[in-house]
Amino acid sequence: MxxxxxxxxxxxxxxxxxxxxxxxxxxxxxxxxxxxxxxxxxxxxxxxxxxxxxxxxxxxxxxxxxxxxxxxxxxxxxxxxxxxxxxxxxxxxxxxxxxxxxxxxxxxxxxxxxxxxxxxxxxxxxxxxxxxxxxxxxxxxxxxxxxxxxxxxxxxxxxxxxxxxxxxxxxxxxxxxxxxxxxxxxxxxxxxxxxxxxxxxxxxxxxxxxxxxxxxxxxxxxxxxxxxxxxxxxxxxxxxxxxxRLYADPVVVAERTAYQEVVLTERDGDTRLYLDGDLQFSSEDEHRYHEALVHPALSQDPGRVLVVGGGDGLAAREVLRHPSVREVVQVELDPAVLELGRTRLAGLNGDALNDPRMQVVVDDAFRWLRERAVGAAPEPAGFDAVIVDLPDPDTPALGRLYSTEFYGLVRAATNPGGLVVVQAGSPYSTPAAYWRTVSTIRSAGWAVTPYHVHVPSFGDWGFALARVGPSPPVPGLSAQAPAMRYLDEAVLRAAAVFPRDRRPQELPPSTLDRPRIVEDLRQGWSS
Missing domain, CATH: 1.20.1250 (Growth Hormone; Chain: A;)
Incomplete structure (x- = not known):
């Protein structure tokens, strides 16, 4: 055996x-x-x-x-x-x-x-x-x-x-x-x-x-x-x-791209876009967000405008409505979001991404601005206004785009006296991240005016309007501004006022070396 x-x-x-x-x-x-x-x-x-x-x-x-x-x-x-x-x-x-x-x-x-x-x-x-x-x-x-x-x-x-x-x-x-x-x-x-x-x-x-x-x-x-x-x-x-189970409404588009998960939901005429699970807009009230984001930066009747992010085309729609705008350059990282903007969202954005005045660049905004600044990708002229419409910086990759270095590159791309506006998150839900954004923009040499409006899908939502110079800009509207559903001069005047329980904070800037804003945002949402 x-x-x-x-x-x-x-x-x-x-x-x-x-x-x-x-x-x-x-x-x-x-x-x-x-x-x-x-x-x-x-x-x-x-x-x-x-x-x-x-x-x-x-x-x-x-x-x-x-x-x-x-x-x-x-x-x-x-x-x-x-x-x-x-x-x-x-x-x-x-x-x-x-x-x-x-x-x-x-x-x-x-x-x-x-x-x-x-x-x-x-x-x-x-x-x-x-x-x-x-x-x-x-x-x-x-x-x-x-x-x-x-x-x-x-x-x-x-x-x-x-x-x-x-x-x-x-x-x-x-x-x-x-x-x-x-x-x-x-x-x-x-x-x-x-x-x-x-x-x-x-x-x-x-x-x-x-x-x-x-x-x-x-x-x-x-x-x-x-x-x-x-x-x-x-x-x-x-x-x-x-x-x-993650979304209250039926999912009609879901795609995992090289950069993020892109999800589109629809119910009873309400279209919503999510990137990595974070809501980017609801068609029910996106006009409030995009009017407040775009038109204060166009108050000086710019001819050439840069849009950073905003691949859904909604910010570009508002920019193109302004009669003085001759050219818009949009820099978006994810081609999948741009494809949505050109197809399913074309009715919502007025087919803005196919407008002849649009030049769409598929690239990382930080890299594109840096190459422009060092002359690797020369541009014929600077921009009269810059719209920064990026997702909240809840990852280190996005934190780069909310750094002193990034806003310095934006400054280099902006013509003297030009205005820049940044979506800066919620001064109520994430106050540290909001005021960190304001401080970071200032650290790059901008004079900044913070303001906020109520967007039902987001709650209290904040922005930062800035220009290079000794005094910060006063949020206002151009005499040529198109008719809007939400925004007017009275709303903008009120938007620059913050309540006593959300007073401005002076915080150290977020930099490439110290991306403080990423942790600010996490702590804000979890608190």
Whole structure:
């Protein structure tokens, strides 16, 4: 009767050619391990805004979990083959399900950093257990290995591990995320983990595992593969159902672009645009916001106007209504938002983006303004007015566009005496972020007048009107201003007055080095 194999009875194939195949499996597993971390970071950004603190928690927590996993697996190294296969199956299943679990949890229960931290700890610990197990397997069957031999084994292991990590780091942003999305992309990575586990169990480690372990691994692989296969097949339906819970109105457009999630809802004639879950406008009252944003900056009858952001075309609509405007340059990052502005939103924005006076530039506003300032992209003239209509700076990427450096670039693009207006958030809900914006604009050499109006969809909403000079501009309207539904001189005079419980604050500016406004905004909304 033949005895069951033990972990010390290493098959000859593993002692020779099998090591190359094992190292290939190491690379595949490393690719999966890094991709799971990127999945968590992507979800953190998409679901909760992914601030510096949360990103640091995920990265540092993942690294710490790697070390914890390496320590926790030490008592199991005598059964390295069986434990390694089990770890890979668990990683494939939990990692593959991580995106859908977090997405559905967020949709049903709201933002919970604790869930992200738990996922980070579990996945990091499992990935951390891989290296000690792999080192044990690679060393198995080597008799009398000296320090140099051990160093060679470790060098091969690290090389395969880092090469796989590079592959995973490139595959997620350039292949899986744009083509498959977060939920299906994570599930596909889980399948890769399961395939690696199956190859190892069937070909390399089969003789090093007991019959019971092999049967257990087979059943676990089949169950995990079935779950992930079902998720891949139904990911679109799961995402639609979970997403719809986030919005009160029916979702008619939903697209994950390279920059953000774009969602359009409609109900009873009310069209609403959301970027990464944040409301950008409601067609019921957007006229209040856009009239208050645009027309005070056009009070000097400008001929050439720059619009930064505002890809929905609504700010451009108001600019083009002013009779003095001859040319509008609009700089928008996301082509998907511009496409909405040209199609579904064309009726709302008066087909502004197709107006012959419009020049639409698809680019990052910071980069575009910088290249213009240094002469890399020379412009024929400066702008008489600048409209800055950007989303709230709740991420570091958007925080760049609310920095001293950014407003300095805006100043360089503005003609002497020209006006600039910035949407600055809510002085009621996020007062620190609002007054930080005002202080930051001033730090770039502008004289600033803050003002605010009531937009029912947003509540109390604030703006900052500025010009270069010793005295701040007085919000007003041009004699040529077109007829408006909401704004007039009396409303503007009142808009410059702030109540006693929202007095102006003098705050240090937000800069590229110290993006204070990002944390201001987070604390404001959470308070």
């Amino acid at each position: 033949t005895a069951e194999p033990t972990e010390q009875q290493v098959p000859p194939v593993l002692r020779r050619r099998g090591r190359a195949l094992l190292l290939a499996a190491v690379a595949a597993c490393a690719a999966c391990g890094l991709t799971y971390e990127l999945v968590l970071l992507t979800l953190s950004t998409g679901l909760t805004g992914g601030g510096i603190t949360q990103t640091s928690l995920i990265v540092a927590g993942y690294v710490a979990a790697l070390g914890a996993g390496a320590l926790l697996v030490k008592p199991l190294l005598a059964h390295a083959a069986t434990v390694f296969v089990a770890v890979e199956i668990l990683l494939g299943l939990l990692g593959g399900l991580s995106a859908v679990a977090l997405y559905v949890t967020f949709s049903y229960y709201g933002t919970d950093t604790a869930v992200l931290i738990i996922a980070t700890a579990v996945l990091g610990a499992l990935v951390g257990a891989e290296v000690p197990l792999l080192m044990t397997l690679l060393q198995s069957g080597r008799s009398g290995t000296d320090a140099t031999g051990t160093g060679r084994v470790l060098a091969n292991l690290n090389a395969a591990d880092y090469a796989g990590a590079l592959l995973g780091g490139l595959a997620w942003p350039f292949l899986l995320l744009p083509l498959a999305g977060q939920i299906r992309g994570a599930a596909l990575i889980g399948v890769v983990n399961l395939v690696a586990a199956a190859v190892l169990a069937a070909f390399l480690l089969r003789r090093a595992m007991s019959r019971r372990a092999r049967w257990g691994a087979t059943v676990a692989l089949l169950v995990a593969a079935s779950l992930l296969g079902g998720l891949i097949a139904t990911a679109a339906d799961v995402e639609v159902n979970a997403r719809q």
